[in-house]
Each structure stands twice: as C-alpha cells, then as structure tokens.
Amino acid sequence: MSGFGLTLMATDGAARRGRVETAHGAIDTPAFMSVGTAATVKAMTWDAVRSTGAQIVLGNTYHLMLRPGAERVASLGGLHRFTGWDGPILTDSGGYQVMSLAERCTIDESGVTFASHIDGSRHHLTPERAVDIQRQLDADVTMVLDECTPFPATHDAARLSMERSMRWAARCREAFVARAGYGLFGIVQGGVYPDLRAASVAALTGIGFDGYAVGGLAVGEGQQTMLEVLDATVPLLPAERPRYLMGVGRPEDIVAAVRRGVDMFDCVLPTRSGRTAQAFTRRGTLGLRNRRHLHDERPVDDSCACPVCRQHSRAYIHHLFRAGEMLGPMLLTWHNLHFYQAVMATLREAIGAGRFEAVATALERDLALGDIEATVDPLAGRNGADG
Amino acid sequence: MSGFGLTLMATDGAARRGRVETAHGAIDTPAFMSVGTAATVKAMTWDAVRSTGAQIVLGNTYHLMLRPGAERVASLGGLHRFTGWDGPILTDSGGYQVMSLAERCTIDESGVTFASHIDGSRHHLTPERAVDIQRQLDADVTMVLDECTPFPATHDAARLSMERSMRWAARCREAFVARAGYGLFGIVQGGVYPDLRAASVAALTGIGFDGYAVGGLAVGEGQQTMLEVLDATVPLLPAERPRYLMGVGRPEDIVAAVRRGVDMFDCVLPTRSGRTAQAFTRRGTLGLRNRRHLHDERPVDDSCACPVCRQHSRAYIHHLFRAGEMLGPMLLTWHNLHFYQAVMATLREAIGAGRFEAVATALERDLALGDIEATVDPLAGRNGADG
Numbered sequence: 001m002s003g004f005g006l007t008l009m010a011t012d013g014a015a016r017r018g019r020v021e022t023a024h025g026a027i028d029t030p031a032f033m034s035v036g037t038a039a040t041v042k043a044m045t046w047d048a049v050r051s052t053g054a055q056i057v058l059g060n061t062y063h064l065m066l067r068p069g070a071e072r073v074a075s076l077g078g079l080h081r082f083t084g085w086d087g088p089i090l091t092d093s094g095g096y097q098v099m100s101l102a103e104r105c106t107i108d109e110s111g112v113t114f115a116s117h118i119d120g121s122r123h124h125l126t127p128e129r130a131v132d133i134q135r136q137l138d139a140d141v142t143m144v145l146d147e148c149t150p151f152p153a154t155h156d157a158a159r160l161s162m163e164r165s166m167r168w169a170a171r172c173r174e175a176f177v178a179r180a181g182y183g184l185f186g187i188v189q190g191g192v193y194p195d196l197r198a199a200s201v202a203a204l205t206g207i208g209f210d211g212y213a214v215g216g217l218a219v220g221e222g223q224q225t226m227l228e229v230l231d232a233t234v235p236l237l238p239a240e241r242p243r244y245l246m247g248v249g250r251p252e253d254i255v256a257a258v259r260r261g262v263d264m265f266d267c268v269l270p271t272r273s274g275r276t277a278q279a280f281t282r283r284g285t286l287g288l289r290n291r292r293h294l295h296d297e298r299p300v301d302d303s304c305a306c307p308v309c310r311q312h313s314r315a316y317i318h319h320l321f322r323a324g325e326m327l328g329p330m331l332l333t334w335h336n337l338h339f340y341q342a343v344m345a346t347l348r349e350a351i352g353a354g355r356f357e358a359v360a361t362a363l364e365r366d367l368a369l370g371d372i373e374a375t376v377d378p379l380a381g382r383n384g385a386d387g
Numbered sequence: 388m389s390g391f392g393l394t395l396m397a398t399d400g401a402a403r404r405g406r407v408e409t410a411h412g413a414i415d416t417p418a419f420m421s422v423g424t425a426a427t428v429k430a431m432t433w434d435a436v437r438s439t440g441a442q443i444v445l446g447n448t449y450h451l452m453l454r455p456g457a458e459r460v461a462s463l464g465g466l467h468r469f470t471g472w473d474g475p476i477l478t479d480s481g482g483y484q485v486m487s488l489a490e491r492c493t494i495d496e497s498g499v500t501f502a503s504h505i506d507g508s509r510h511h512l513t514p515e516r517a518v519d520i521q522r523q524l525d526a527d528v529t530m531v532l533d534e535c536t537p538f539p540a541t542h543d544a545a546r547l548s549m550e551r552s553m554r555w556a557a558r559c560r561e562a563f564v565a566r567a568g569y570g571l572f573g574i575v576q577g578g579v580y581p582d583l584r585a586a587s588v589a590a591l592t593g594i595g596f597d598g599y600a601v602g603g604l605a606v607g608e609g610q611q612t613m614l615e616v617l618d619a620t621v622p623l624l625p626a627e628r629p630r631y632l633m634g635v636g637r638p639e640d641i642v643a644a645v646r647r648g649v650d651m652f653d654c655v656l657p658t659r660s661g662r663t664a665q666a667f668t669r670r671g672t673l674g675l676r677n678r679r680h681l682h683d684e685r686p687v688d689d690s691c692a693c694p695v696c697r698q699h700s701r702a703y704i705h706h707l708f709r710a711g712e713m714l715g716p717m718l719l720t721w722h723n724l725h726f727y728q729a730v731m732a733t734l735r736e737a738i739g740a741g742r743f744e745a746v747a748t749a750l751e752r753d754l755a756l757g758d759i760e761a762t763v764d765p766l767a768g769r770n771g772a773d774g
Contacts, residue, residue, distance in 0.1 A: 040707060040714040047694065068681075068706045075765050076684065076702055084698040294455075297463065307434065311471040315463055319455045320427060326713060327427040378462050 004183035004210040006242045006263065010352045014234070014261040015360075017351035020211075020242050022088040022140040023181025024080060025055065029242060029263035030347050032254065032340045033058045033090060035271055038067065039083050042271050043326070043333040046085050051307070052334065053341035055087055056140075058266045061094035061133055062101065065123070066116045070136040078138025090141035090185075090266070092246075093130040093172075096215075099148045107147060109164065127171035131184070135177060143213065144172035146187045151219040158191030159199075165189045166203040173207050183210030185244060191216060192225055194232035201236040212237045213244040214262070218253075227256055234261045251280060251343050252367050255360050258347050270340045274333030277321045281339070283369040286314075288332065293318040295377040306338035314374075391570035391597040393629045393650065397739045401621070401648040402747075404738035407598075407629050409475040409527040410568025411467060412442065416629060416650035417734050419641065419727045420445045420477060422658055425454065426470050429658050430713070430720040433472050438694070439721065440728035442474055443527075445653045448481035448520055449488065452510070453503045457523040465525025477528035477572075477653075479633075480517045480559075483602075486535045494534060496551065514558035518571070522564060530600065531559035533574045538606040545578030552576045553590040560594050570597030572631060578603060579612055581619035588623040599624045600631040601649070605640075614643055621648045638667060638730050639754050642747050645734050657727045661720030664708045668726065670756040673701075675719065680705040682764040693725035701761075 006029065010017040018029040034041045034049060036057040041049050049057065059079055064070060076082045079089050095112065099105055102114035102123075111126030130145035146165040149158050169186050176184040186204035190196030204212060214233055217226045230245070237243050244264035245257050254265050270280060277289040281301035286293075288300070299309035300317065308317075308331045320328030343363065350359035393416065397404040407414040421428050421436060423444040428436050436444065446466055451457060463469045466476050482499065486492055489501035489510075498513035517532035533552040536545050556573050563571040573591035577583030591599060601620055604613045617632070624630050631651035632644050641652050657667060664676040668688035673680075675687070686696035687704065695704075695718045707715030730750065737746035 038706075038710045038712055039703070040710075040712045043713045043717075045694075045714065045717060046698070063710075067710055068702075069766075071766060072682070076682065076700070082700075082703055082706075084703070295459070295463065307432075311433070313463070313469075315455075316426070316469055316471070319425075319469075323425045323427075323450075323454055325425055325427045326430045326716065327432065329713065330430075330432060330717070379456075379458060 004181060005240055006211075008239070010354075012351045012354050012356035013259065015258050015347070015351045015356045016261055016263060017348050018242070018263060020263075021181065022056075022183070023179070024086060024088045024140055027056045027088055027264075028348055030254075030258045030344055030351075031056060031264050032344045033264065033266040034337055035060075035266055035268045036083070036085070038063045039073075039079060041333075041337070043275060043329045044271075044337070046083065048334055049085070049337070050087075052337040053345060054337065057085060057087070057089055059089055059091045059137060059139065060097055061091050061130065061137070062097035064091075064137060065094060065125075065133050066118050066121075070133040074136035074138070078136075080138060088140040089138070091134045091137055091139035091143065093143040093145040094125055094133070095130070095145045096148050098125060109167075111145065111168075127168040128175040131172050131175040140182055141211065142172075142176060142182070142184045144169045144184065144186055144209075146189060146215055149189055149191050149216050151191070151216070151221055153191050155191075155193055155196070158189075158193055159196055162189040162191070162196050162200050166200060169204060169209075170207050173209070185209055185211040185213050185242075187213045187215040187246070188233055188237075189216050192221060192229055194229075197229060197233040198236055201233060205238060209241070211242040211244060211264075213246050215246050217245065218247040218249050218267075223253060223256070226253070227260070230257060230260045230262065251340070252364055254343065255347065255363055259356070259360055270336035271333050274336045275329040277328065277332065279332055280336050281371070282366050283371055284367050286371055288314060288317050288328075289321050290318075292374040295379065296374045298375070300332070300335050301339065304335065304339060304342070306335050308332070308335040308338070391568065392627055393598075395626070397741070399738045399741050399743035400646065402645050402734070402738045402743045403648055403650060404735050405629070405650060407650075408568065409443075409570070410566070411473060411475045411527050414442045414475055414651075415735055417641075417645045417731055417738075418443060418651050419731045420651065420653040421724055422447075422653055422655045423470070423472070425450045426460075426466060428720075428724070430662060430716045431658075431724070433470065435721055436472070436724070437474075439724040440732060441724065444472060444474070444476055446476055446478045446524060446526065447484055448478050448517065448524070449484035451478075451524060452481060452512075452520050453505050453508075457520040461523035461525070465523075467525060475527040476525070478521045478524055478526035478530065480530045480532040481512055481520070482517070482532045483535050483634075485512055496554075498532065498555075514555040515562040518559050518562040527569055528598065529559075529563060529569070529571045531556045531571065531573055531596075533576060533602055536576055536578050536603050538578070538603070538608055540578050542578075542580055542583070545576075545580055545583055549576040549578070549583050549587050553587060556591060556596075557594050560596070572596055572598040572600050572629075574600045574602040574633070575620055575624075576603050579608060579616055581616075584616060584620045585623055588620060592625060596628070598629040598631060598651075600633050602633045604632065605634045605636050605654075610640060610643070613640070614647070617644060617647045617649065638727070639751055641730065642734065642750055646743070646747055657723035658720050661723045662716040664715065664719065666719055667723050668758070669753050670758055671754050673758055675701060675704050675715075676708050677705075679761040682766065683761045685762070687719070687722050688726065691722065691726060691729070693722050695719070695722040695725075
C-alpha cells in the first residue's frame with residue numbers, strides 16, 4: 001500500500017466529507033472529476049478547468065494509448081507536463097472504452113484484443129499493460145482493468161464476468177509499482193446482484209487497494225436499481241478508503257450517491273451537454289437552442305456565479321449555437337462544469353455543517369422544479385432577420 | 388462632425404502614434420482590430436480577447452443583419468451588451484461580404500440586392516440602410532457602404548465603381564446620426580490607379596468624415612502594388628483623422644503600412660489561421676499539424692509571453708489538432724491574436740521612442756528568418772501508438 005488514503009473530516013449519516021492526498025495535490029471529497037478524454041477537457045482551457053473549482057480530472061487510457069501513445073506521453077514528461085494540468089489525474093483502465101468504442105474486440109483470460117477506431121491498428125490490452133500504460137501517463141490514480149459486464153446479464157454471466165475481473169484485479173495489484181502519492185483502485189463488479197457485489201468487495205478487499213470503485217452502473221439500469229446496488233455495496237467497503245462511483249451522473253444521481261457514502265464521481269454529461277446546448281441549472285436542464293431563449297436576457301442560471309452567467313445572456317448563447325460558433329460550446333461547458341463543482345462544494349459544506357439531509361433534499365427539490373417561463377419576445381411575429 | 392478624432396502623440400517619419408477616443412473607450416494606434424464576425428471572435432472568450440491587449444473589435448454587418456438581425460441586437464441593447472464586450476466596436480458596412488458571400492447579388496445605384504446564404508431570404512442593402520443597421524448594432528465606428536471594385540479592373544471600370552462609392556458615401560454621411568463618441572469613416576476606392584485614389588480622397592474629404600479607410604486592397608494585387616497605392620493615397624489624407632487599411636494583413640504588411648502612416652488594421656488571418664493550425668511567430672509562420680512538431684517541447688514562440696506559450700508545448704498543440712480537439716483552435720487563436728497585439732504594441736512603443744525604423748526593420752528581418760529546426764524525436768522510427 002502506498003499510504004494513499006482518505007482523511008475523513010466529517011460524516012453526516014452515511015455521507016462523508018474527506019480529503020485524499022495525491023502526488024499532485026489534495027482532492028476534497030465528495031469530488032466530481034471532469035472528463036479530459038484525449039488530454040483535454042473538451043472546449044476548455046486548463047485555466048478555465050481550474051477556475052470551475054476542479055481539483056482532479058480524468059483521462060481515458062484507451063484514447064491516450066492510441067493517440068498520442070503512452071510512450072509518447074511518457075517521453076514528454078507524463079500527462080501533467082504534457083497538458084499543463086498540474087493537479088491530480090485519474091485514468092481509467094481503457095477496458096470500458098475498448099469494449100464500447102474499438103473494433104473487432106475479443107476478450108480472453110489474458111486480456112482484450114482490439115483494433116483502433118482511429119487507424120485499425122491491432123492492440124492487446126492486458127491487466128499488466130493497462131497498469132503500465134497508466135504509469136507511463138503518470139496517473140495519480142490508476143484503475144484496474146476490468147471486464148464490462150453487459151446489462152442486462154444473468155446471474156451466471158455476471159458471476160463469471162465478475163470473477164474474471166477479480167483475477168485481473170489481482171494481476172493489476174501485482175503489476176502496480178508503489179510510489180508515494182500514487183494509488184491503485186479496485187473496481188467492484190457483479191451486475192445488479194447483491195451477492196455478487198458482496199463477493200466482489202470481499203475479493204478486492206482481500207487483495208487490498210488504495211480506493212474502491214463501483215463499476216458496471218449507469219449502463220441503463222435506471223436510478224432506482226443503481227441506488228439499490230449502492231445500498232448493497234457501499235456499506236461493505238472499507239471506511240478509510242475513497243469510494244468512486246464510475247460514470248455517474250446527473251446532479252440528482254450524485255446527490256443520492258453522496259447520501260450513500262460515495263466520495264468520487266466522473267461523468268461526460270456536463271461537458272458533452274455543453275457541446276449540444278444543454279445547460280444544467282439549479283432548476284434542472286435547459287435546451288438553449290430552443291427558440292424560447294431567442295430574446296431571454298437572463299443568465300443561464302440566475303443563482304450561478306460562473307463567468308458565463310455573470311457576463312452572458314441566454315439570448316447570446318442561443319445565438320452562438322444557432323450560428324454554429326465555437327464560443328457556444330465553450331461557454332456552456334464552462335458553466336456546466338462550474339455548476340457541477342458548485343453542487344459538490346455545497347454538498348461538502350453541508351456534510352461539514354451536519355446539514356446534509358436538509359441541503360440535499362432542497363437540491364433535489366429544486367432540480368425537479370423546471371425552468372421559469374421565458375420573457376416575452378418584443379419582436380414576436382416579426383422576421384428575425386433584417387432587410 | 389462628432390469631434391471623434393485622432394490625438395497624435397508622436398510621429399516618426401510617416402509613422403504615427405495616436406489615440407482615438409470613442410463612446411466605449413480609447414484605442415491606441417497603430418491598432419489591430421480582431422475580427423468578431425457573428426458577435427464572437429471565433430474560438431475566443433471575451434476575457435481572452437481582452438487579455439491579448441485588444442482595445443477594439445470588428446463586427447460584420449452582413450452576418451449580424453441576417454442572424455440574429457440588427458433589430459434583434461438593438462432590442463437586446465446593442466452589440467456591447469449582447470456580447471459582453473464593453474470596448475469600442477467597428478462594424479463594416481456589409482458591402483464587401485454581400486458581394487463575396489451572398490447569392491443572386493445585383494448592384495444598382497440604389498444599393499445591393501441579395502439573397503441570404505443562410506436561408507435564401509431576399510434583402511436590399513442601401514447606403515442609408517447600412518448606416519441604420521450599424522446604428523442599431525451600436526457600432527462606435529460605422530463604415531460607409533461602398534462597392535467592391537473587382538481586381539483586376541480597367542481604369543474606366545475602377546473609375547465608375549469609385550464614383551458610385553463616392554455618391555453612396557455622401558448618402559451615408561447624410562444618413563448618419565451624430566452622437567458623441569460615435570464616428571463614420573469614409574472609404575477610399577480607385578483600384579490601383581493613383582489618379583482615381585486621389586480623386587476619391589478629394590471627394591471624401593469634401594464630404595468630411597471622422598476617419599478615412601483605404602479599401603479595395605489585399606484582394607490579390609500583391610504587397611508591392613498595395614504599398615504603391617498606399618504611397619499614392621495616405622499622404623493625401625488629413626493628418627488629424629484616423630486612417631484604416633481594411634482587411635490587412637500579414638504582420639509584414641502591417642509593419643510596412645504603419646511605416647506609411649496607417650493607424651488601424653483588421654484581418655481574419657490570426658483567427659482563421661488559428662483554426663487551421665497555422666501559428667504566427669517572431670520568425671514567421673508555422674504549421675502545427677506537421678509531424679515535425681510531434682515531440683517538440685518548445686512553446687509556439689519562445690519570445691512570446693501569452694498564456695499559451697507560457698503553458699503549452701508545440702507537441703501538445705500538435706496533438707490537439709491531430710485529435711480534432713477544440714482546444715487546438717482555441718489555444719492557437721489566442722496565441723495568434725496575442726502575437727498581433729504584441730507587434731502593434733512594439734510598433735507603438737518604437738514610434739513613441741523615435742526608433743520606428745530600427746524596430747520595424749528588425750521585425751521584418753526576423754519574420755523572414757523562418758523557424759529553428761525542431762528537436763530530434765526520441766521515438767523516431769517507432770510506432771506512435773502503443774499496444
């Protein structure tokens with residue numbers, strides 16, 4: 001073990017306020033990790049990422065191993081130096097994206113064989129190779145290679161898949177080179193079956209990891225099933241290690257998972273939605289391409305302190321998306337990431353103050369409210385174009 | 388006249404260091420205006436535009452009248468409020484882009500009739516309408532509607548076109564509503580013919596404008612011809628009014644025009660090039676998609692103080708363009724605009740210090756040098772991809 005662990009600063013019910021120290025700085029938890037797939041958080045400068053309050057970002061091993069290549073990143077000094085982001089970085093193992101994005105993908109006990117979606121080149125990703133690539137990338141948090149159990153899966157299929165993932169997890173632990181401030185996280189699998197999740201937790205804690213992720217969720221099972229799996233899994237995890245719910249989610253999913261003791265999250269929703277004109281607000285989501293925003297001088301979210309909401313109207317952002325201007329995705333990604341980080345800060349503060357349930361309930365209630373009706377368009381019925 | 392004029396702070400040969408006061412702040416000249424076509428400088432936040440040292444931006448009347456529409460912008464408080472850019476804005480008259488971008492364009496004495504390239508809607512742009520649209524946009528500097536003389540043109544064709552533009556200029560002057568800090572610029576036409584340029588200057592100064600632009604250049608005539616036209620034109624312009632060379636240009640063109648007494652410039656080169664991986668540097672241009680930058684850890688320009696050159700390597704920007712990531716255009720546009728503004732600041736300082744010719748000559752020499760050879764790739768001959 002590397003000594004990489006969670007300092008618990010407060011608990012409130014099952015919710016935890018903590019801090020994780022890494023080689024590149026601390027992460028206050030509960031934490032949301034912005035997704036920086038190909039060595040960039042899409043449409044964001046790194047200064048902008050920092051300004052949202054982000055303390056840790058996620059890189060995708062699959063994308064980076066193909067382009068520019070892990071050896072390339074290593075020879076350029078690792079991801080921190082390559083990107084200019086000097087804070088903590090977590091990388092996934094590549095497994096999930098190999099199985100969802102790559103071509104001609106085959107899995108056997110040794111690992112995964114696949115063809116690059118970029119140039120068709122053949123690659124073999126083993127547990128040992130996944131760990132080594134993440135070392136080359138200089139990831140503060142390395143994730144074990146696991147098999148993505150399809151959803152839905154029978155109990156037998158989920159068991160066989162989980163058991164293989166556990167054997168791979170042991171190989172990853174063997175391959176991981178301990179370094180101060182660097183950690184390796186195991187991933188709990190087992191589909192929607194509580195007994196398999198419990199067996200997976202037992203296998204992983206038997207091996208011993210620096211943190212524990214819950215994988216195989218947010219794959220179409222719905223929020224209720226996801227929360228049932230968390231209820232069956234999170235209490236079994238060691239309290240002194242960070243808990244990471246992979247690929248989740250909407251703000252309301254995050255609130256519900258923090259309530260159950262989860263510490264770390266990642267999701268493409270704020271960034272991907274930012275590029276498709278969907279905004280997250282305190283009162284739920286907004287589609288800014290909708291013509292009802294044509295003359296709306298309000299900010300995206302009037303309770304938001306981000307630079308976008310301080311400076312720009314919905315009408316302007318609507319125009320940018322209609323005109324196909326890059327500034328639309330840039331501004332909305334920035335706002336969305338700021339919104340997510342603000343939610344996390346609110347949750348952390350609430351746990352520290354012993355007010356988690358009241359604050360979480362208010363957040364959930366507001367998220368379900370929906371937007372306030374737009375202002376009336378003074379040019380309604382007239383042609384939007386002049387001449 | 389509105390009192391909108393140029394305060395000359397220093398001259399050095401024909402080069403001028405001045406300041407133009409507008410309703411939204413001062414412009415130090417010689418000045419480069421970043422192009423913000425559709426109410427956005429492409430790939431830039433407005434804070435980033437400010438940080439490059441930009442004091443004034445240019446908006447395109449043609450694009451804005453079609454989308455979101457001048458009335459729409461006016462009802463949202465004008466371009467400053469709509470965009471969040473609170474500094475000076477100059478708008479072109481729309482004529483040049485109507486004649487180059489629109490469909491089914493016909494010109495007669497009344498003005499230009501055309502179809503929108505966006506939705507095919509028909510529009511009629513007259514001198515009066517062009518001025519009124521720019522008032523609705525709240526442009527600090529309004530440009531007269533002029534006819535874009537084709538290049539090459541015979542003396543007769545250039546004369547007839549120029550004479551129509553002069554009649555339109557008089558109509559624009561009539562239509563312009565004087566407001567403190569707002570100005571109307573005339574545009575000198577006449578192709579490559581010194582006598583026509585002189586006649587155009589005489590016509591415009593007879594009408595009286597707040598500033599004088601030289602139009603119809605940078606249309607394929609080459610730098611030498613362009614400078615000959617400037618030599619025949621600029622000395623005839625009133626010294627107490629700003630002089631604006633439209634659509635120019637490369638850094639070396641700007642240096643040469645400042646040497647001849649030009650005060651203001653605009654060009655899409657730094658922004659457009661930024662989106663196509665071309666960087667401007669002290670030693671000329673660089674194509675950052677070129678594989679020779681694959682392992683180049685140097686900044687784009689080691690003499691540049693912009694945030695991009697302080698934080699990122701050529702290798703990183705090369706990767707971003709190869710991966711099709713928006714951050715590539717974002718970073719390179721930022722660098723290019725910063726580079727252009729740094730050149731202008733250098734020229735202003737040199738004029739103020741009475742050292743223009745020495746500084747300009749050194750700039751021109753360096754721009755012609757070309758890049759220093761890239762570092763050796765330590766992974767040369769190996770597959771860039773892992774696995």
